[in-house]
Amino acid sequence: MATLDALVTELKEIATLGSIGGLLGWDEQVLLQPKGVEFRSQQAALIARMTHERFTSKQIGDWLGELLGDKLDGDAAVVVREAKRDYDRATKLPTSLVEEISRTTTLAQAAWVEARKANDYARFSPWLIKVLDLRRQEAACIGSPSGNAYDALLDQYEPGETVASLVTLFDDLKPRLAKLVEKILTSGKRSPAEILRRDYPSEKQQALSKFAAEKIGYDFAAGRIDVSVHPFCSGIAPGDTRITTRYNPNYFGDALFGVLHETGHALYEQGLPKDQHFGTALAEAASLGVHESQSRLWENLVGRSAAFWKWLLPKTRETFPGALADVSDEQWLAAVNDVRPTFIRVDSDEATYNLHIALRFDLERKMLSGELEVAAIPTVWNETFKQYFGLDVPDAARGCLQDVHWSAGLIGYFPTYTLGNLLAAQLYEAAERDLGNLDDRHAAGEFAPLLGWLRTNVHHHGRRFSGRQLCERATGSPLSADALMRHLERKAAKFHGV
């Protein structure tokens, strides 16, 4: 196994370089001051170039060629299969194209920031045309069995998924969701969501969020919580997984649920077998969708449940005696489970969220294929939004300019959010089936059973299985919209009487 050892040693060193790039990125988002930004881009580019050069070396190609001729099984087979997958993708792209994509998306993101601020789609659309063109070139280099460019891009985020497989899911999900949302909105029963907009001093939110994160299992000896404009989780290195959040002293909803969400990501990173397998696919997340399933599971399936608040509400009352003085347990639970249409995806509730994604998935497929002209995007966005939510989009900033993804070139990324939501609900049902009543445990602040189940059924596998394979192995059923719909319908009955 000398060749395999040599490959793994080299992969580990390349991943170590990558982890250094991770720290550079984390620090830039969280700590770096304005005058350090320009040089930071040079540091990051140097690490990225060295990482790419070493990974695409002929030596690695030779090792992989030799190993693929062998009869491998178990861990070794996974390591080689996934390294080959990454190697092919990395070597198919000419360096010039990689660099041009990096340069153009950096500029496009700056243009997007300005366009959103000025509420002026025309400032952004020339950049979107360039970005789409570059990613079409990328897709052409990568190729896909279907010949569909979107499939080539999607495969990077969600191995094994295709437009065809996603369309089947969305075609099932969309009408069921739309019907449920309509029923909720016409029920006339609204939650007292405004109680979340009282005085919640930031430092107290911080203490409560940290308490909750620690209790559900985040290992603070191997991580930390800091503040950043856009909350994120970064699994920087073995023993170093960090999350960020933001505190709004007049809104309870951001920090706690944000921390639960990022903690879900962090639990996955901390649960990957990095001590043994760092540098190989065995210690890496299966996909973006699987990652999102972990964050949404803790944020929504656990964090908005009656059982969870049976546990955390007394402490929340102690922490914010003023804000919660006249609030009943039922009112609080209804407030954190509020359903109402909003223009902004990241502010949207569990029920409407996936309609936001469905809209984006439709549009970005068509804009990549050229079926939808870039100039027509605002019109089509607004029409589709009206159809799904019954609301007139007032401006581009609250419409098609709201998300960073397209300016960053992340075409094919959005649907992984919905995959994560479906998987989260389906995994939670299966965990409950396997472990018995979870509510009683969660009401007692015991989250170790659920976390243990996720460790065994999801985290420990790394990239051994795709998202759909993980789902089927863990739950016994293929991935579908059923579990999420059951979950949402139960809540609709409880909080909206429908």
Add this chain to the structure above:
Amino acid sequence: MATLDALVTELKEIATLGSIGGLLGWDEQVLLQPKGVEFRSQQAALIARMTHERFTSKQIGDWLGELLGDKLDGDAAVVVREAKRDYDRATKLPTSLVEEISRTTTLAQAAWVEARKANDYARFSPWLIKVLDLRRQEAACIGSPSGNAYDALLDQYEPGETVASLVTLFDDLKPRLAKLVEKILTSGKRSPAEILRRDYPSEKQQALSKFAAEKIGYDFAAGRIDVSVHPFCSGIAPGDTRITTRYNPNYFGDALFGVLHETGHALYEQGLPKDQHFGTALAEAASLGVHESQSRLWENLVGRSAAFWKWLLPKTRETFPGALADVSDEQWLAAVNDVRPTFIRVDSDEATYNLHIALRFDLERKMLSGELEVAAIPTVWNETFKQYFGLDVPDAARGCLQDVHWSAGLIGYFPTYTLGNLLAAQLYEAAERDLGNLDDRHAAGEFAPLLGWLRTNVHHHGRRFSGRQLCERATGSPLSADALMRHLERKAAKFHGV
């Protein structure tokens, strides 16, 4: 100039790698959680190895050889001269020795922590023997004109200095200092230093320190202040110079003077012409001694002056109305200028500080040469300390085990502290001569004239001149103990009537 351009491009990329190592180190000291430490050492080792490999490449040697044959002047001559100096040092050491020193000092530092905690010199001495042996080997590889091993090590920290040149300085300084300290101690006039040990809430110390740092010129758009166990300054990269401090809510002396000290270092880093010359000696600090001169100048020459407190004391009173209610301006000034012998160097005052260094300089020369047996160090330390300070050292933790330097292999480092103190006083006198009365400016919170003078006379030169050359150019006189002694004698007259 194609060769020079190629050299500078490569040096810049190597320095970029080095700056990434700087961030890894900063983060480890300030943020990294315990379980991330082990992998961090692998990240740091990888960056160090890549940096060393690239810098010691035959290609760089060839370029330098070619350039040294040319007739260079101005900036180019400095870049090549100093790169050659670093290259020779780096290539003279076998990689195996570098690695063994790194490994051994890591273990020796851990042993030192334990030994100091247990107050047990015998636990540390075997490690000190190993460290000294390795650094003797290093000195033998490097060589020195005198053939003295100490000179070879010292030259790394303070180019141009030798045992002979330092002995001359210390032989002048020591008796003058000893006499002054004796006069102060027998004067019977003690300062009310205990007023610094009242309630000074940490967050208020933080605000005051930050205010002072900003006013004296620290550019917070290119830096930040964080908390760490051991305060330090790290000039990580262009536009990114960070300092740390610590807050003791029952002692005023740590944070503010610590921040002034680190800000002095930071002003030097921010004043180096990194935008133009990053990667070359023109954008690097001249020496440890020159670096220390900048920190001590702001901490002591400025920060403990009557003029400075004329400016900052009103704000300090506002910040801590309770603690300062019964304190007069004169008492405060006397408190921050307290002179009294202490066992611990880092807690010592301006007057006694350099006697601590003189002791260490004597001992470490003799232990490196073998004249002083490692086993005999505590005895000799305690005897010398008694002679200088009239105090009996109670234990090794407050004696020869107090500093990290020897365990880290930093033999030859201590005297640079005294060089910094001498230079600080001499530069301050010269600035005052050139700029006129500085007290009035500082009393009005105007520090830009002094900072501008330091930029011109020290910062802008990078490594163009040695510490002694900088001194002579900026002050018109060779480096000596005179300015420091004048400064200390003026204070002794003022606060102790001697």
